Amino acid sequence: MTMDKRLTPSELVRIFARVQTERLILRRPRATDGSAMFRVHGDPETYRYTPVDPDPDLATSEATLRRWLDQWDEEGYGYWAVALQQTQDEVIGFGGVRRFVWRERDIANLYYRLTPAVWGNGYAAEVAQAAVQFARAHLSHLPVVARIRAANIPSLRTAERSGLLRRPDLDEDEHLIFALGW
Numbered sequence: 597m598t599m600d601k602r603l604t605p606s607e608l609v610r611i612f613a614r615v616q617t618e619r620l621i622l623r624r625p626r627a628t629d630g631s632a633m634f635r636v637h638g639d640p641e642t643y644r645y646t647p648v649d650p651d652p653d654l655a656t657s658e659a660t661l662r663r664w665l666d667q668w669d670e671e672g673y674g675y676w677a678v679a680l681q682q683t684q685d686e687v688i689g690f691g692g693v694r695r696f697v698w699r700e701r702d703i704a705n706l707y708y709r710l711t712p713a714v715w716g717n718g719y720a721a722e723v724a725q726a727a728v729q730f731a732r733a734h735l736s737h738l739p740v741v742a743r744i745r746a747a748n749i750p751s752l753r754t755a756e757r758s759g760l761l762r763r764p765d766l767d768e769d770e771h772l773i774f775a776l777g778w
């Protein structure tokens with residue numbers, strides 16, 4: 597019988613705070629990542645399929661960043677800042693999993709948003725695969741879920757390549773659902 601032991605936030609943060617994939621560094625965001633947050637979340641191109649407007653100003657992106665950092669502090673994991681190993685510190689986007697309540701259950705919500713200059717290189721797939729692997733291995737009590745608009749083909753492809761399964765039985769009016777562990 598396997599024990600589903602839940603890791604504490606201090607154990608989780610040691611696992612999640614810095615992850616290296618083939619080409620990327622996935623790291624806990626820092627308070628100084630506000631301008632990178634705004635570069636990605638203020639760019640209308642990255643909101644083409646998202647029903648909300650891009651962030652109107654730096655302060656809005658910084659407020660979101662603070663909420664993400666608070667969640668890291670409390671829970672030991674959350675969305676990563678994504679950098680290329682080649683350039684180390686230049687943030688090209690954000691993604692990963694954070695705990696989220698959906699249908700009255702805690703889930704590990706899968707997310708990715710990269711700056712358009714780097715699209716088409718398979719980086720999102722690399723982020724998503726690492727996020728799903730880490731969530732299944734270390735947050736096994738949480739289903740991993742991605743909710744994606746049907747028109748957002750790059751995002752659908754990324755979810756497929758992450759290892760999540762398409763779940764038409766869970767679809768919503770606005771979103772197609774991919775999941776593992778639900």
Ligand SMILES: CC(C)(COP(=O)(O)OP(=O)(O)OC[C@H]1O[C@@H](n2cnc3c(N)ncnc32)[C@H](O)[C@@H]1OP(=O)(O)O)[C@@H](O)C(=O)NCCC(=O)NCCS
Pocket residue numbers: 641642643645646707708709710711714715716717718719720721722744748749750751753754
């Ligand atoms: C979704 C997103 C993260 C994908 O990033 P990416 O690094 O370009 O992804 P990949 O290079 O792994 O490509 C994923 C798929 O999209 C396709 N794609 C990439 N850029 C594309 C473009 N400009 N137009 C159409 N398809 C594109 C790729 O061909 C690939 O499909 P394939 O597996 O059939 O080859 C990126 O498009 C993005 O940040 N979008 C805006 C934010 C968003 O919609 N996030 C998800 C919902 S919250």
